[in-house]
Structure formats: structure tokens, C-alpha cells
Amino acid sequence: MRSVATILIPDNYSTVELGADLALLRLASPAKLGPSVRPVCLPRASHLFAHGTACWATGWGDVQEAVPLPLPWVLQEVELRLLGEAACQCxxxxxxxFNLTFQLLPGMLCAGYPAGRRDTCQGDSGGPLVCEDGGRWFLAGITSFGFGCGRRNRPGVFTAVAPYESWIREHVMGSEPGPVFPSQLQKPQSGPWEPREENCTFAQPELAPGSSAQLEAQLLNGWWCHCLYGRQGETVPRPGDPPHLLCPAYQEEEEAGLCWVSSRNSLQKSRPDQDPAGDSSWSLLCREEGTWFLAGYRTLSDGCLRPRAFSPMQTHGPWIRHVTQGAYLEDQLTWDWGPEGEETEKQTCPTHTEHGACGLRPKSTPAGVLWPWLTEVHVTGDRVCTGILVAPGWVLAATHCILRLGSTTVPYIEVYLGRAGVSSLPQGHQVSRSVVSIRLPRHLGLRPPLALLELNSRVEPSPSALPICLHPGGIPSGASCWVLGWKNPQDRVPVVAAVSILTPRLCHCLYPGILTPGTFCVLYSEGQEDRCEVTSAPPLLCQTEEGPWVLVGMAVRGNRELFAAIGPEATWISQTVGEAHFLHLGGSSYWSPEGSDLCPQDLAGSASSPKVTALLLLLLLAPLIPR
Known part of the structure; x- marks a missing residue:
């Protein structure tokens, strides 16, 4: 222990956000050097640390946000990678x-990971970030500040030491001891990064010397996992039965649509839809009461971005025990296949398409209704539209909401999934993507009502982000239909309103002369008319008798009863989006308004009170409505 005689800070320091966040403390008496007390090397101003260098930060701060380090306050360490200025600013x-962004300033250094998870935290400020270079350990940075701890896209910010070489020399030369150029600092003993107690980790085996990957996850509900990846028509295992598949829900996303795959004896980057090697393998590890167990294995990767399902080790227990005669098998692993261990509602899965499952929806929770295909489409100028995920890389939205009449500029658009208003749902994780292109169908003389938004990277399936099914034939028979949106565009908590789809004859009588081809009408149930606001162009969904949900239409500008149908655009959608899920479930095709001359003269055109008019029409035209 030494008392501090003098504190020196740069003249231009004011707050941490403006940089120059470092200080020199002159000790009242020199420290006694020994095996546990040594000075660190200081980098010269010309010293360059390569981007991606693995460095170590140490401190006694919080172990995660608002969680203090418990007694006996053992020094903590974390391995972080240096990020370049451009990458960090991005x-x-x-x-x-709260939509906060930050402008980095000269003299600031970033270290961490785009996915977050590992970081310094409150109470670590002033601690060292040391990097090994040429066999010596240098003080590359000083822990300064961050936005939370371990959050995605928010790496820790450090004060870079190298730019302050002259300032350090000026104040330290002539005092005892002088600046150290260089000495050595013993490397902290490294240990595996461990996730939270209730979580699983799946790790890719080392593909080349010094390379490995590790992601934190939680196991998904058994019905969801099986119906998403299991064989069509196979019965879902009941709670307590041996599982067929294990599906991990990832805590954070991989970065920007690129991932690592193995190729013989080397590593290479690949797009999610390319797997040049096809031989990368992953293992799923779970921890119970401090002990790690191998829970599942995967020998093939059916998507580069991340593994999707694992074969459980539990079902192979008797064979492993017979062959090895010594492997330790844990008999107390319990698998929770439903909410709080309850039976799932359905023991069979909905129909699969050629591209996999679509239109699956988990049960709602008290925190909010989870609609995995509902997206918030944020357009330049604080405009928020509703959108629907129709494929892993595509969102469908109403053209009039995302593109303004008379505008010649293409807006910047971001898409969010897995949110219930301003916050993420607890049972899912938030997904964000930027839009790289807007595709419109080629309608001669008409502005098309629907637009396809291409995302910068795919959205992997999960309970909070999954494409909806599409029905090319119009309205599926026997389906229950709902308008999905939000009542308040500021809060954006998802709500639904029950509707009935009117026949073309009734629709034409309500809107004579203004009903464009490919448009149909709905009638809201009692008290449901004002549940969803219309400026965001909410979609119309139907749940089929077979179980999946299908997208039927998107609201027409400024009207809560008129919707642009998906059916007439089925060819354009399928040609633009190869992975769109079309379910051919039968039912009525899109009709043309026939029999328009049968509209009562005193009711036709009374669109100002569509509900009253529709009810009267239903009574007057009941004999003409097909049963």
C-alpha cells in the first residue's frame, strides 16, 4: 500500500465522453518490486497494435450490469480483441x-466484440488493457467507459496510451521511478469463458491452430424445436420423453451475415447460403450445478451463419455405457418441453413447405403477444411502418408507407423483429437488419401497393423471428382472420382485431368505382374497429384449419377496411423471393366483382359507414351469397 502524493491530469480533460481520460498518480514512496509487483511496458507514440489483437483487461468491477463482484473480490480478467477505428465507429x-449513438474521438481505443457478451463493466475504470507484443506486455489502453456491459454493437471504450507518450515523459522524468520502456507483465492465467448457470454453450472444435468459436444459448421449447426442424407428420415428444432434437436459442447474433466454416485444414469466410466445406461440426454443452455435460452433437451444418438443431446424447446413453464401460452419464438431466413443464396444445406439427416450416406461432405470454413475423420498418424521418417477414432475407410492406409520393430519393430503412413495443420480449431476442434494396412489381399505369424489402443479411429461424406462410389462391377456406398492428404508433405494442372478409359483391357495393383490381374488403367484429391504427399499413393474417398462419393482404392507404391482396402478386413474389413459403391449402381464389348491378341504389357508395352498410347488404343480398 502506498499513499498518493500528486494527481496529474491532461489540461484538455473535462468528461469521459470527450476523451483524455487518464491520470498520473505519483506515489509518496516508491513501490517495492518483486514477483507480484512489476511495472508494465508503455508503448511509444509510434507503436501500432494490429486490429484483432487479443488483449486482456483486468479489474474488480461488476461481473455484469448492476451485479457487483462478490466477496472475496478476486481480481477478474477478460480477453478482448482490439477493434479498428472505422469498425468501432460503424x-x-x-x-x-433509446436510439443512442456515439461519435468516437481521437485518442479513444475500442476493444470487445460486435456480438457483445465479454466486456469490462462499472468499477473497472482506470484498469489496464494489456497486449503482448514481441514477448513483452504493453499497456495499450486504460478502461474508460461503455454503454452498459457486454451489449451488442457496444464494445468497451479505452483511453489509448500511446498518444500520451510525450505527456507521460514530461511529467514523470525526474521523479522516481521513471517511465518503463520496457519491462514485463505476467500474462493473466486464462480460463474458459463461462455462460450463465441456466444456459448452454455450443462450441466449434478447433479448425486450425489457435482458432475456436463459442456461442451462448438457451434450449428452446420442445414443440417449437421439433415442428421447426423435425420430420413432417411425426408426433412431438411429450414432456419427460426423450427428445428427438435440441434447438439452442442464441443470446446474440453473429456479425453481418458472415461466418466461419471449416475447409480441410484452413478457415475461410463464407456467406450464409454458401458452405464450401460442409464438414464443420459443433457440440452443445450444458451446465448443471457447476458441472458441464455434453448434451448434443451436430456433424453437418445446414447453414453457415449458425447451427440450428442438435442430436441429443441422452438417447444414446445405453450404447455409450455398453461400449465405453467408463463414460460418466448424467441421469438427472431434465428436459422442459412446454411452458413450466406443461403439456403442449398440439402433439403434431403443421404442414411443412419445401423450404421448411413457416407460419408457426408460439403461445403468448403475459409480457406480450409474440408474432414472430411482425416487423417494425423504420424509415428515414421517424416514420414506422408494419412489415411481415416472408423469407429469411425479405420483408413485405405497403408501398405507400415506405415510399412517399413525389419523393425521388430512396430512404434509409431498418427492420426490427422480436420486439413488443419499445423493448424486446423476454422469451425471444431482438433482431435488426438494414434494407439494401426495395423491389416493386411492374404495374403499367398504377403504383403497386406492395413492396419487397431485401435485408442486408438473413434472419435465422427462432420463436421471435420466423417467416409467415403465403397463400397464392386468395382466402383459405375455414380460416379465422385478423388485422395485426399496434394501437399506438409510439408504443407499438402488438394488437389484433378480428375481421370477416366480405364477398366481392358486397365489397363492390360499398366502394363502387374506387375499388381497384386486387383489393378486397373486411368487416370488423363488434368493438374491434379502433384496435389497430392505419397509418402504418397493418397486414391481414389468417390462421388456417391446418394450423399455420398465412399472409392475405396489406392495408390500403388511409383505410382500415380495404386491403391489397397478396394472391395477385404471388408470381412476382415467388420470382423475387425464392424462399417464400406458399401453402396451397385450397379455398376461394381472388374474385372479380361480379353482379354489381344488384347493389341497392340507396346503399351503394355509403362507404362513410361501412359497418352499417355491410350489415344491411348482408341482409338484402343474403340469398345471393354462395354457401
Missing amino acids: LYSRPGP
């Missing part, structure tokens, strides 16, 4: 909590 330019 991450901090993406909207974070």
Missing part, C-alpha cells in the same frame, strides 16, 4: 438502447 453508429 458499431456505435447503429442505434442502440
Whole structure:
């Protein structure tokens, strides 16, 4: 222990956000050097640390946000990678909590990971970030500040030491001891990064010397996992039965649509739809009461971005025990296949398409209704539209909401999934993507009502982000239909309103002369008319008798009863989006308004009170409505 005689800070320091966040403390008496007390090397101003260098930060701060380090306050360590200025600024330019962004300043250094998870935290400020270079350990940075701890796109910010070489020399030369150029600092003993107690980790085996990957996850509900990836028509295992598949829900996303795959004896980057090697393998590890167990294995990767399902080790227990005669098998692993261990509602899965499952919806929770295909489409100028995920890389939205009449500029658009209003749902994780292109169908003389938004990277399936099914034939028979949106565009908590789809004859009588081809009408149930606001162009969904949900239409500008049908655009959608899920379930095709001359003269055109008019029409034209 030594008392401090003098504190020196740069003249231009004011707040941590403006940089120059470092200080020199002159000790009242020199420290006694020994095996546990040594000075660190200081980098010269010309010293360059390569981007991606693995460095170590140490401190006694919080172990995660608002969680203090418990007694006996053992020094903590974390391995972080240096980020270049451009890469770090790119991450901090993406909207974070409360849409806050940050402008990095000269003299600031970033270290961490785009996916977050590992970081310094409150109470670590002033601690060292040391990097090994040429066999010596240098003080590359000083822990300064961050936005939360371990959050996605928010790496830790450090004060770079190298730019302050002259300032350090000026104040330290002539005092005892002088600046150290260089000495050595013993490397902290490294240990595996461990996730939270209730979580699983799946790790890719080392593909080349010094390379590995590890992601934190939680196991998904058994019905969801099986119906998403299991064989069509196979019965879902009941709670307590041996599982057929294990599906991990990832805590954070991989970065920007690129991932690592193995190729013989080397590593290479690949797009999600390319797997040049096809031989990368992953293992699923779970921890119970401090002990790690191998829970599942995967020998093939059916998507580069991330593994999707694992074969459980539990079902192979008797064979492993017989062959090895010594492997330790845990008999107390329990698998929770439903909410709080309850039976699932359905023991069979909905029909699969050629591209996999679509239109699956988990049960709602008290925190909000989870609609995995509902997206918030944020357009330049604080405009928010509703959109629907129709494929892993595509969102469908109403053209009039995302493109303004008379505008010649293409807006910047971001898409969010897995949100219930301003916050993420607890049972899912938030997904954000930027839009790289807007595709419109080629309608001669008409502005098309629907637009396809191409995302910068795919959205992997999960309970909070999954494409909806499409029905090319119009309205599926026997389906229950709902308008999905939000009542308040500021809060954006998802709500639904029950509707009935009117026949073409009734629709034409309500809107004579203004009903464009490919448009149909709905009638809201009692008290449901004002549940969804219309400026965001909410979609119309139907749940089929077979179980999946299908997208039927998107609201027409400024009207809550008129919807642009999906059916007439089925060819354009399928040609543009190869992975769109079309379910051919039968039912009525899109009709043309026939029999328009049968409209009562005193009711036709009374669109100002569509509900009253529709009810009267239903009574007057009942004999003409097909049963």
C-alpha cells in the first residue's frame, strides 16, 4: 500500500465522453518490486497494435450490469480483441438502447466484440488493457467507459496510451521511478469463458491452430424445436420423453451475415447460403450445478451463419455405457418441453413447405403477444411502418408507407423483429437488419401497393423471428382472420382485431368505382374497429384449419377496411423471393366483382359507414351469397 502524493491530469480533460481520460498518480514512496509487483511496458507514440489483437483487461468491477463482484473480490480478467477505428465507429453508429449513438474521438481505443457478451463493466475504470507484443506486455489502453456491459454493437471504450507518450515523459522524468520502456507483465492465467448457470454453450472444435468459436444459448421449447426442424407428420415428444432434437436459442447474433466454416485444414469466410466445406461440426454443452455435460452433437451444418438443431446424447446413453464401460452419464438431466413443464396444445406439427416450416406461432405470454413475423420498418424521418417477414432475407410492406409520393430519393430503412413495443420480449431476442434494396412489381399505369424489402443479411429461424406462410389462391377456406398492428404508433405494442372478409359483391357495393383490381374488403367484429391504427399499413393474417398462419393482404392507404391482396402478386413474389413459403391449402381464389348491378341504389357508395352498410347488404343480398 502506498499513499498518493500528486494527481496529474491532461489540461484538455473535462468528461469521459470527450476523451483524455487518464491520470498520473505519483506515489509518496516508491513501490517495492518483486514477483507480484512489476511495472508494465508503455508503448511509444509510434507503436501500432494490429486490429484483432487479443488483449486482456483486468479489474474488480461488476461481473455484469448492476451485479457487483462478490466477496472475496478476486481480481477478474477478460480477453478482448482490439477493434479498428472505422469498425468501432460503424458499431456505435447503429442505434442502440433509446436510439443512442456515439461519435468516437481521437485518442479513444475500442476493444470487445460486435456480438457483445465479454466486456469490462462499472468499477473497472482506470484498469489496464494489456497486449503482448514481441514477448513483452504493453499497456495499450486504460478502461474508460461503455454503454452498459457486454451489449451488442457496444464494445468497451479505452483511453489509448500511446498518444500520451510525450505527456507521460514530461511529467514523470525526474521523479522516481521513471517511465518503463520496457519491462514485463505476467500474462493473466486464462480460463474458459463461462455462460450463465441456466444456459448452454455450443462450441466449434478447433479448425486450425489457435482458432475456436463459442456461442451462448438457451434450449428452446420442445414443440417449437421439433415442428421447426423435425420430420413432417411425426408426433412431438411429450414432456419427460426423450427428445428427438435440441434447438439452442442464441443470446446474440453473429456479425453481418458472415461466418466461419471449416475447409480441410484452413478457415475461410463464407456467406450464409454458401458452405464450401460442409464438414464443420459443433457440440452443445450444458451446465448443471457447476458441472458441464455434453448434451448434443451436430456433424453437418445446414447453414453457415449458425447451427440450428442438435442430436441429443441422452438417447444414446445405453450404447455409450455398453461400449465405453467408463463414460460418466448424467441421469438427472431434465428436459422442459412446454411452458413450466406443461403439456403442449398440439402433439403434431403443421404442414411443412419445401423450404421448411413457416407460419408457426408460439403461445403468448403475459409480457406480450409474440408474432414472430411482425416487423417494425423504420424509415428515414421517424416514420414506422408494419412489415411481415416472408423469407429469411425479405420483408413485405405497403408501398405507400415506405415510399412517399413525389419523393425521388430512396430512404434509409431498418427492420426490427422480436420486439413488443419499445423493448424486446423476454422469451425471444431482438433482431435488426438494414434494407439494401426495395423491389416493386411492374404495374403499367398504377403504383403497386406492395413492396419487397431485401435485408442486408438473413434472419435465422427462432420463436421471435420466423417467416409467415403465403397463400397464392386468395382466402383459405375455414380460416379465422385478423388485422395485426399496434394501437399506438409510439408504443407499438402488438394488437389484433378480428375481421370477416366480405364477398366481392358486397365489397363492390360499398366502394363502387374506387375499388381497384386486387383489393378486397373486411368487416370488423363488434368493438374491434379502433384496435389497430392505419397509418402504418397493418397486414391481414389468417390462421388456417391446418394450423399455420398465412399472409392475405396489406392495408390500403388511409383505410382500415380495404386491403391489397397478396394472391395477385404471388408470381412476382415467388420470382423475387425464392424462399417464400406458399401453402396451397385450397379455398376461394381472388374474385372479380361480379353482379354489381344488384347493389341497392340507396346503399351503394355509403362507404362513410361501412359497418352499417355491410350489415344491411348482408341482409338484402343474403340469398345471393354462395354457401
